[in-house]
Amino acid sequence: MSVSKRLETIVSFVQGRVLADIGCDHAYVVVQSLLENRVQKAYACDVSQGPLERARANIEISGCSDKVQCLLMNGLDQLPFDVDVIVIAGMGGLLIREILTQGLHNIHPGTHLVLSPHKDGKALREYLSQNGFVILQEKIVEDGHFYPVLNVLYDGISKQDLSLQERDFGVRVIVDSDYRNYLHHEKGKWQKILNRLPDSQKEDVLEKIKNIEKMINDL
Ligand SMILES: C[S@@+](CC[C@H](N)C(=O)[O-])C[C@H]1O[C@@H](n2cnc3c(N)ncnc32)[C@H](O)[C@@H]1O
Known part of the structure; x- marks a missing residue:
């Protein structure tokens, strides 16, 4: 199985007794978490038959x-009672938010989650911060693209008051070279956007770039 830096980072955040990987596809996270003794038992869950067979x-x-049960299920619909760590990764932040919203009644207080949206991280952080989740730490992984991995x-x-900077x-966030590269990448992205805007619409983007520059200077 080919192992990406993104998946390795997700596994490094898994710690508990019983894991449920929601949208497991290849099941790398399940297998590696068991091999590294991060959990004793796991559920590999997916909404589609093809990925579940894989x-x-x-x-x-x-x-x-002998330590894994494969479950064909939508989101957290029939989440087994003994699960104390949940991984949801490789989907957009809006889908992760929807899965959490619909399955919230199945998550016990005290459950750890490792969430890795490939986009819409801001919407996911906003939801988590207002719905009883605490974002303990994040790591940005540079792996062809920049992926946040949230330890929750x-x-x-709890309600967490997030600054605009934290939401975005x-x-x-763990400060390392991937995070530095991410901030420089974001600055470049917004500079390109700025260059295409008429003067009358530049103010907000200029503010955003100034904030990113401040974050880079504060590292
Ligand atoms: C791109 S793959 C990500 C696989 C793996 N989690 C990763 O991070 O590499 C997304 C997987 O999520 C599954 N999926 C999408 N929506 C789902 C849902 N509501 N419940 C469970 N699985 C879902 C898809 O079938 C697919 O196998």
Whole structure:
């Protein structure tokens, strides 16, 4: 199985007893988490039969079949009661938000989540911060694209006041070369946008670029 830096980072955030990987596809996260003894048991879950068959085959090859149950299910619909760590990765932030909203009643307070949206991270952070989730830490992974990986705790009660900067660029982000590259990439992206705008519409984007520059200078 080819292993990406993104998937390795997701696995490095998994810590618990029973894992559910929602939208597991290849099941790399399930297999590697078991092989590294990060959890004792896992559920490989997917809404589609094809990915679940792929998962089953990889789990069998890895020799972990006795510790994994494959579940064909939509989001968190029939999440087993013993799950204490949930991974949802490789989807957009809006879909992750929808899965959490629909399945919130199945998540126990005290559950850890590792969430990695490939886009719309801001919308996901806004939702988490107002619905009983605490974003403990984030890592930006540079792996052909920039992926946030969020380490989250569900306690069912917390509300986290996020700054605009945190909503856009992450909460308690690990400062490393990937994060530096991410901020420079974002600055370049907004500069290109700025160059295409008429003078009358430049103000907000100039403000955004100034904020990113400040974040870079504060590193
Ligand atoms: C791009 S793959 C990501 C696979 C893996 N999680 C990763 O990060 O590499 C997305 C997977 O999510 C599954 N998926 C999409 N919506 C889902 C849902 N509502 N519930 C469960 N799985 C879903 C898809 O079938 C697909 O296998």
